[in-house]
Amino acid sequence: MKILTLIRQVPDAEARVKAAGGQMDLGGTTMVIDGMDEYGVEEALQLREGGADVEEIIGLAVGPAQTEDAVRTALAMGIDRAIHVETSGYLDPIAVSKVVATVAQEEGVSLIFAGGQQADWDSQALGAATAERLSWPQATWTNDLALSGGTLTGRHDVDSGSENFQLDLPAVVTTQQGLNEPRYPTLPNIMKAKKKELRKDDLSRFGAQNKVQLVSSEIQVRQRKNQLIDGSDPQTAAQELLGLLRNEAKVLN
Amino acid sequence: MILIIAEHKDGQLSKSTAEMIQAARASGQAGPVTALVLGSGVGDVANQAAQFADQVLVADRPELGSYNAELWAAASAQIAQQGQASLVMTGGSRSGREFAPRVAVKLDAPYLEDVIHLQAAEGGVQAQRYSYLARVTETQQASGPVVVVSVKPGAFAPAAPTGQQGPQYDVDLELPQPRLQVTGKNEEKLDRVALTEADVIVTGGRGVGSSEKFGELVEGLADAIGAGVGATRAVVDAGWRPYGEQVGQTGKTVQPGAYIALGVSGAVQHLSGMGKSKYIVAINKDADAPIFKVADYGIVGDVNEIVPALISAARS
Numbered sequence A: 001m002k003i004l005t006l007i008r009q010v011p012d013a014e015a016r017v018k019a020a021g022g023q024m025d026l027g028g029t030t031m032v033i034d035g036m037d038e039y040g041v042e043e044a045l046q047l048r049e050g051g052a053d054v055e056e057i058i059g060l061a062v063g064p065a066q067t068e069d070a071v072r073t074a075l076a077m078g079i080d081r082a083i084h085v086e087t088s089g090y091l092d093p094i095a096v097s098k099v100v101a102t103v104a105q106e107e108g109v110s111l112i113f114a115g116g117q118q119a120d121w122d123s124q125a126l127g128a129a130t131a132e133r134l135s136w137p138q139a140t141w142t143n144d145l146a147l148s149g150g151t152l153t154g155r156h157d158v159d160s161g162s163e164n165f166q167l168d169l170p171a172v173v174t175t176q177q178g179l180n181e182p183r184y185p186t187l188p189n190i191m192k193a194k195k196k197e198l199r200k201d202d203l204s205r206f207g208a209q210n211k212v213q214l215v216s217s218e219i220q221v222r223q224r225k226n227q228l229i230d231g232s233d234p235q236t237a238a239q240e241l242l243g244l245l246r247n248e249a250k251v252l253n
Numbered sequence B: 001m002i003l004i005i006a007e008h009k010d011g012q013l014s015k016s017t018a019e020m021i022q023a024a025r026a027s028g029q030a031g032p033v034t035a036l037v038l039g040s041g042v043g044d045v046a047n048q049a050a051q052f053a054d055q056v057l058v059a060d061r062p063e064l065g066s067y068n069a070e071l072w073a074a075a076s077a078q079i080a081q082q083g084q085a086s087l088v089m090t091g092g093s094r095s096g097r098e099f100a101p102r103v104a105v106k107l108d109a110p111y112l113e114d115v116i117h118l119q120a121a122e123g124g125v126q127a128q129r130y131s132y133l134a135r136v137t138e139t140q141q142a143s144g145p146v147v148v149v150s151v152k153p154g155a156f157a158p159a160a161p162t163g164q165q166g167p168q169y170d171v172d173l174e175l176p177q178p179r180l181q182v183t184g185k186n187e188e189k190l191d192r193v194a195l196t197e198a199d200v201i202v203t204g205g206r207g208v209g210s211s212e213k214f215g216e217l218v219e220g221l222a223d224a225i226g227a228g229v230g231a232t233r234a235v236v237d238a239g240w241r242p243y244g245e246q247v248g249q250t251g252k253t254v255q256p257g258a259y260i261a262l263g264v265s266g267a268v269q270h271l272s273g274m275g276k277s278k279y280i281v282a283i284n285k286d287a288d289a290p291i292f293k294v295a296d297y298g299i300v301g302d303v304n305e306i307v308p309a310l311i312s313a314a315r316s
């Protein structure tokens, strides 16, 4: 079987984000592969290493030109080849799912990994929307997974705790912390990755239309009081803090 | 009509349903605010929903006894189509954000996700939501005969009961055979007030030192002041606390009146879940810990010394 694993590039979590004139300004921001997608790449590799019948692991990225760096990271981690559909500007997750579903069909994949939540748009929609386009089932927020024949078993988080599940392929799985520990690309693998196929594809052929218009993005920083209390005398510090919470913030009786 | 997919648990309508109804009324869209109750043995829930909504549609069937994304999406899309809904609303819970995208694809509709504000706009609706680990507020606009919206828990005040019982109607549905089979449930019973509903939250980070210390310091303080208990991912990964208590990007989003962080460094993924709290209090022995940058009040000190003093001061 073939596995498709989605790759997005997002600002490094520690990087400062900037907005100007109602738009995000990512110029000069350090960009990385989305941590949530790394879990998917790692899981695909582990399924194969664990003996599952995985013919090919294909990475798919839908994003601006520089997303190629994130794709290279995934290739260096060990996926076999990648496809990059270049975009300019915002393409909402429901629209992106059209590209993903089309590629999945063309490539004949039977398992898709997508990150549970995107670190830039904070969206959880791409996996589910892709599953619906393909008329496939989905397991979201998966933190344990095994594949035997064509059947996935695993555990995933739900509203009030977690569930164990069983699911026959084809399926979409969204990934999160706990599923695995993504590996770091080694130098030899980084070198090898340079020779792997990274095919560019053209967005226009997918008919992916934005249905949501992004009007503006703003950073709103709440002014905080930043009032520091000296902790060298714990009793006095405790009294002072409780006083502030009772009388100034009025959150305690 | 505006179609709201009601959230409920153990026979109780969830607060999020009243919040969705408030969001629906505030959206300025025409038509009756209609709650769809999916489940098995949900007569009571339907009665509760009828206190808030203009009308209630009920699908009471054994197959709907527990949530499943494929079933919920199929049911919501069918009713939205039959009733020519202009808005379909789900909760911003894990399940709500799991099946809403499927509904959007089925209806070929735009999807506004996890919104905190919603209003009518030229030819459709405009919404606000957070992005970039909740550091950015973005405004989105969508138009079309129908728009799917998931509503962030806690962002809207719950609607007040209308003072009347809205009419209830049973609905017929064609449901698919769900393909995800649940083979076991691990319900997390959290003894304290639900995190998303607590006015005050005490959260412990790795700095509290151990699972035992977490009980003594974090739970101890929470009990003394009547607060909910939260944890960082580092604490959950270490197995000191259940995942249900995790606050952050991959845990819960909370917005209490006061958030008291004990031995928490203040990583962005953690801040993304609690950064909107009204007051943030930090106790950390490292004066340079990032948490102090977002704190209203902070004590630079050892939690082993400060927290016991806080507990006894709060008790007396």
Ligand SMILES: Cc1cc2nc3c(=O)[nH]c(=O)nc-3n(C[C@H](O)[C@H](O)[C@H](O)COP(=O)(O)OP(=O)(O)OC[C@H]3O[C@@H](n4cnc5c(N)ncnc54)[C@H](O)[C@@H]3O)c2cc1C
Pocket: A035, A036, A177, B204, B205, B206, B207, B208, B231, B232, B233, B234, B235, B246, B247, B248, B249, B250, B251, B252, B262, B263, B264, B265, B266, B267, B268, B269, B270, B273, B283, B284, B285, B286, B289, B301, B302, B303, B304
């Ligand atoms: C994709 C992804 C998703 C993530 N999602 C989340 C999430 O949802 N929630 C989350 O919390 N994290 C999340 N993280 C992890 C996050 O980056 C941090 O690693 C985590 O929040 C750190 O937890 P901590 O503050 O408890 O521990 P540490 O970073 O270890 O900080 C401990 C703090 O305690 C202080 N301390 C130590 N001893 C004492 C003492 N005796 N008295 C007082 N202070 C003391 C230290 O000075 C330090 O500041 C995520 C990471 C990734 C990559």
